[in-house]
Amino acid sequence: MKIRVPMDSAAKALGADAVADALRTASEAAGIDVEIIRTGSRGMIWLEPLVEVEIDGIRHGYGPATPADAAAILAGDSNTALGPVEELDWMKRQTRLTFARVGVIDPLNLDEYAAHGGLSGLRRALGMSAEAIVDEVKTSGLRGRGGAGFPTGIKWDTVRLAEAPQKYIVCNADEGDSGTFADRMIMEGDPFTLIEGMVIAGLGTGATKGYVYIRSEYPDAIAVMGRAVETARAAGLLGDVLGSGRIFDLEIRVGAGAYVCGEETSLLNSLEGKRGVVRAKPPLPALEGLFGRPTVVNNVLSLATVPVIFEKGAAHYAGFGLGRSKGTMPIQIAGNVARGGLFETAFGMPLGELVNEIAGGTATGRPVKAVQVGGPLGAYFAPARFDTPFGYEEFDGQGGLIGHAGIVVFDDRADMLGMARFAMEFCAVESCGKCTPCRIGAVRGVETLDRIRHGDASAIPLLTDLCATMKDGSLCALGGFTPYPVLSALEQFPDEFAVPRVAAE
Amino acid sequence: MPQTPAQPDIAELSALIEAHLHLEGPLLPILHALQAAHGHIPEAALPLIASALNITRAELHGVISFYHDFRTAPAGRHVLKICRAEACQSMGATGIAEATLKKLGLDWHGTTTNGAVTVEPVYCLGLCACAPAAMLDDRVVGRVDAAKLDTLLAEAGA
Numbered sequence: 192m193k194i195r196v197p198m199d200s201a202a203k204a205l206g207a208d209a210v211a212d213a214l215r216t217a218s219e220a221a222g223i224d225v226e227i228i229r230t231g232s233r234g235m236i237w238l239e240p241l242v243e244v245e246i247d248g249i250r251h252g253y254g255p256a257t258p259a260d261a262a263a264i265l266a267g268d269s270n271t272a273l274g275p276v277e278e279l280d281w282m283k284r285q286t287r288l289t290f291a292r293v294g295v296i297d298p299l300n301l302d303e304y305a306a307h308g309g310l311s312g313l314r315r316a317l318g319m320s321a322e323a324i325v326d327e328v329k330t331s332g333l334r335g336r337g338g339a340g341f342p343t344g345i346k347w348d349t350v351r352l353a354e355a356p357q358k359y360i361v362c363n364a365d366e367g368d369s370g371t372f373a374d375r376m377i378m379e380g381d382p383f384t385l386i387e388g389m390v391i392a393g394l395g396t397g398a399t400k401g402y403v404y405i406r407s408e409y410p411d412a413i414a415v416m417g418r419a420v421e422t423a424r425a426a427g428l429l430g431d432v433l434g435s436g437r438i439f440d441l442e443i444r445v446g447a448g449a450y451v452c453g454e455e456t457s458l459l460n461s462l463e464g465k466r467g468v469v470r471a472k473p474p475l476p477a478l479e480g481l482f483g484r485p486t487v488v489n490n491v492l493s494l495a496t497v498p499v500i501f502e503k504g505a506a507h508y509a510g511f512g513l514g515r516s517k518g519t520m521p522i523q524i525a526g527n528v529a530r531g532g533l534f535e536t537a538f539g540m541p542l543g544e545l546v547n548e549i550a551g552g553t554a555t556g557r558p559v560k561a562v563q564v565g566g567p568l569g570a571y572f573a574p575a576r577f578d579t580p581f582g583y584e585e586f587d588g589q590g591g592l593i594g595h596a597g598i599v600v601f602d603d604r605a606d607m608l609g610m611a612r613f614a615m616e617f618c619a620v621e622s623c624g625k626c627t628p629c630r631i632g633a634v635r636g637v638e639t640l641d642r643i644r645h646g647d648a649s650a651i652p653l654l655t656d657l658c659a660t661m662k663d664g665s666l667c668a669l670g671g672f673t674p675y676p677v678l679s680a681l682e683q684f685p686d687e688f689a690v691p692r693v694a695a696e
Numbered sequence: 697m698p699q700t701p702a703q704p705d706i707a708e709l710s711a712l713i714e715a716h717l718h719l720e721g722p723l724l725p726i727l728h729a730l731q732a733a734h735g736h737i738p739e740a741a742l743p744l745i746a747s748a749l750n751i752t753r754a755e756l757h758g759v760i761s762f763y764h765d766f767r768t769a770p771a772g773r774h775v776l777k778i779c780r781a782e783a784c785q786s787m788g789a790t791g792i793a794e795a796t797l798k799k800l801g802l803d804w805h806g807t808t809t810n811g812a813v814t815v816e817p818v819y820c821l822g823l824c825a826c827a828p829a830a831m832l833d834d835r836v837v838g839r840v841d842a843a844k845l846d847t848l849l850a851e852a853g854a
Contacts, residue, residue, distance in 0.1 A: 204823050204838030236825035369781030372822035407728075407765050408777075408821050410834040442719075445728055448764030450819060464723030464749070466762040482720065524825065526786035531825030554787070563782055567819075599783045599824065610782070617781075617819065623762075 192218075192225045192265075193245040197294065199232035199379050200411040201372065206257065207240035213258035214242070217265055225265070231380015233294035234533030235281050243276055252276040281530070284549070286511060288503075288519050289496045290373075290535045293380035299418055301426050304383045310428070312501030316391045317435050321351055324395035328497065330505035332517025337363055337453075337490030338565060338594040338668070340516075340583040346487060349477035350396040353485035358398035360389050360439075361462065361481060361488045364405040364412070365446050365453040368566025370525040370597030374491035376533055378405070378412040381495070382419035383428070386441065388494035390432055391501060392487055393439035401441035402481070404458055407448055416443050450621040454667045455488040457623055468623040469667045490595070492521060513539035516582035524550045526563075526599035536581075543577025546600055557602035561683070563610075565594025567617050568672035570679035571607065590679060592672070607684040612640040614676040618669060629670025632661040636677065648689035654681070704738045713741070713748050723749060723759060727766055736767040772807040772814035774852040777831045778840075780817045783824035789840075792828055793817075796845050800854060812853040 196202075196211040211227055218225035235241060241254035242264055252273035253264045263269035273279060287293075296303040304310070316324050329344030350358055362385065366374040377385055389401045405413050420443060423429045429440045444462060446452050452461045456470035459481050480486025496518070500508045509517045516538035522545060524531050529551035546552070546562055553559055561571040570591035572579065579589050586593045601610075615636030622629045636657055642650040658674035665671040681688055712729055716722040726745060730737050737760055746753050760766045778793045797815060800808055807814040823829035826838030832848050 200821075200836045201823050201826055201838060204829065204836040205826055239826070366822060367820055369820045370783045370824045371820075372824055375822040408818060408831075411836070444724065446763075447724060447728070447766060448818075449762065461724065462721050464721040464759065466758050468762075526783040526824065526827060528825070533825075567782060597783075597824065599786055601786045605786065610785075613782070613785070621819070 192223060193228060194225055195228045195230045195243040195245070195250065196240060197232040198229035198298075198411075199239075199294075199376060200409070201236050201376075202232050202239040202241070203411065205236075205239045205255065209258045210240045210242060210256050210261065213261035214264065217261040221262065221265055223265055228297050230296065231293040231298050232376060232533075233276065233282065234290065234376065234535075235279070235530070236532040237530045238273065241273075241276075250276045252279065281532070281534070281549070285535050286519050286537050287535045288499045288508065288511075289377070289384075289492060290381075290521055290533065291499065292384065293376055296381065298380050298382055298415055299422060301383060301422055301428070304381070308502050309383055309498065310387060310433075312498035313387050313391055313428075313433065315501050316394050317433065317437070321395050321397060324391065325351055327501065327505045328395065331500045331508040332505075332512070332515070333493060333496060333500065333508070334516070334583065335490060336492035336496070336520070336595065338368075338592065340593075343489060343493050346477055346489070347392065347395050349475065350398065350485045350487050353478055355485050357400065357482075357484045358396055359481045359484055359486040360392045360396070360398045360401040360441075360494075361459065361486055362389060362401065362403040362491055362494055363453065363455060363458055363488055364403050364409075364491045365458060366409075366491070366595065367406060367450040367453045368568075368595050368597055370563065370599035371523050371566055371595045372525070373521040373523050373533055373596070375409050375412050377491055377495045378409070379415050382416050383423065384498050385416075385491055385495045386419060386423050386428065388497035389441055390428065390439045391497050392489065392494060394432070394437060396485075396487055398485075398487065399438045399440070401439065402444050402462055403441060404444045404446060404452070404462060406446040406452075413443065413445055449623075450617075451623045451667070451669055454669065457667070458488065459486065466623070468625045469669075471666060492595075511537035513537070513580060513582045513585070515584060520581065520593070520596050522581065523595075523597040524600075525597060527553045527555060527602050528600045529554050538582045539580045541577065542572060542579050542581060542598070543574070545581065545598060546577065550600065553600060553602045555602050557604065559600055560603045560605045561601050561607065561680075563599045563601070563676060564597070565592045566597055567614060568592075568668055568675055569594045570675040571610070571683060572679070573683040575683070590682075591675065607680040607687045608640060608644055611677040611680040612637060612644070614673050615640060618673040622669060626664070626666040626670060628661045628664035629666070629673075632657055632665075632670060633673060636661075636673070640677075643689045646689060651681070651689055704734060704740055706740060706744070709738065709741045710744055710748075713744055717748060723751075723756075727760065731766060735770045739768070772811050774812060774833055775814045775816060776848065776852065777816050777818035777821070778845075779819070779821050779823070779827070779829045781820040781824075783820075784828040787827040789828035792840060792842060792845065795842060796849075800849070808854045810853070813849060
């Protein structure tokens with residue numbers, strides 16, 4: 192009997208390890224021969240720990256499971272039974288390309304990875320010229336999944352055409368945005384797909400060395416990626432790539448708790464062993480990146496999507512999506528939601544459908560007040576804007592951004608002025624200090640919002656003016672985008688700003 | 697687990713530093729290794745690092761003080777990180793964190809008087825779909841409430 196229990200950290204945070212132990216103990220007590228396989232998470236976090244029992248090749252789900260359910264799960268009569276996992280509405284409504292294997296395979300089993308389509312993209316890429324590889328990525332329409340949405344193929348081409356004795360592929364796994372966890376789930380649930388994507392990036396650009404910069408807040412992801420790299424090296428996926436004579440190797444590096452290091456130039460400084468301050472652009476990292484060498488800096492999801500593009504073809508990938516937002520996006524639904532988790536779908540689904548139908552509204556059962564899309568630098572969307580389709584340009588047109596595609600839902604008790612103040616406070620804590628609008632502006636922003644909180648309406652124009660300065664004058668997205676949550680809260684919830692709160696204080 | 701170390705041995709510190717010198721950009725890996733071994737970056741290691749990497753003490757101080765993770769003094773035996781970010785706030789994290797700090801008589805970054813636990817803020821653990829989230833040392837915990845935090849703190853000996 193094969194039983195799968197996730198080892199994803201969200202599942203562990205909800206007790207998956209204890210459930211796995213209980214299943215082991217219960218199977219021994221009942222004299223049943225059970226193989227317990229630890230996998231990534233399917234992304235249905237509200238059902239975690241989600242146990243899957245394989246019967247005749249079909250996986251039947253039980254969740255959320257507790258250790259007390261173990262015996263009944265083994266007997267097949269647990270009231271946590273969900274039926275075949277693939278038939279669940281959440282799974283059927285998705286288009287899983289990047290996340291096809293996550294929750295399905297043992298993340299550290301390279302044979303199982305290959306049996307589920309892994310390495311076929313790399314084998315195809317090994318037969319192509321660098322130019323053809325880059326063209327394939329261009330044709331796929333893949334855009335940077337970290338948030339900026341820059342076309343990945345064009346970035347690769349710049350590095351390909353640059354001449355240098357050493358080029359690098361740097362994977363930005365400093366996923367610091369609240370409401371996002373897709374990078375973590377890939378690294379914990381299908382690490383080889385990220386490694387394969389980086390190898391293909393190396394082949395396409397002439398880079399022979401890669402780094403994965405993982406935030407220190409992700410100890411489980413760091414551990415899984417470390418073991419995956421060792422396995423990949425032993426199996427010849429890294430080093431002399433599959434015996435092709437082409438060289439690519441990579442190292443895992445760990446961040447040190449600085450949010451700003453998710454900004455690419457700051458990340459490069461951090462990798463070099465410096466303070467993680469932002470660099471002015473130009474020069475572009477593609478020309479002068481890590482140690483001054485041409486460097487591809489891509490988000491985990493961008494690189495992890497490359498293998499499926501090569502496996503199924505660029506046209507297949509580009510066949511999904513909306514307008515210039517091609518392909519699929521792993522959307523992370525979080526915060527105060529009935530059903531939170533990871534939902535990969537083609538671009539274009541309206542925000543309201545994600546919040547009300549997929550997520551099922553709030554966890555508390557209260558009305559939705561606002562949704563923050565794209566992390567702490569993303570705008571708040573009130574329900575009046577829920578018809579906005581999920582796409583780069585569509586959100587930009589509404590004064591927002593999709594960022595790394597995390598959506599955080601708040602119920603009607605959310606204090607929007609408080610959230611605006613938190614955005615400024617967070618910017619002040621995490622500012623790298625290099626540019627004045629961000630370093631000083633964030634502190635002044637907190638003070639100004641406090642004045643507004645105490646009923647000083649004359650501070651509102653000051654706040655909008657400060658936000659304009661931060662937007663236009665900051666070197667990077669931290670200072671430049673902090674105004675998004677602040678101004679969107681002010682615009683959509685004006686009643687909460689500058690109302691004397693005698694009774695509330 | 698961070699603990700108050702004995703006076704670190706210079707040869708041992710040097711060996712730890714040298715073990716990373718083959719890396720490109722070895723400073724962060726060195727600092728992580730020192731902190732993993734000693735619970736903080738020992739003062740005695742600073743001139744050794746500066747000399748090994750040919751950087752000034754000021755540059756080194758700049759790096760250590762830039763990153764939230766690095767400590768120049770020992771923390772409690774356990775570190776409890778409570779997430780303050782938006783997704784956790786949407787599920788009531790702010791109130792839970794405030795109540796916990798009040799009960800322990802601490803501010804953020806403070807350590808209980810018995811030296812058992814240091815409480816720190818963290819901005820996202822990637823557990824946003826099972827918020828509020830916390831982490832005791834390297835162990836993640838989701839859907840945290842006052843009772844779960846009490847259990848964690850009791851385990852840690854606070």
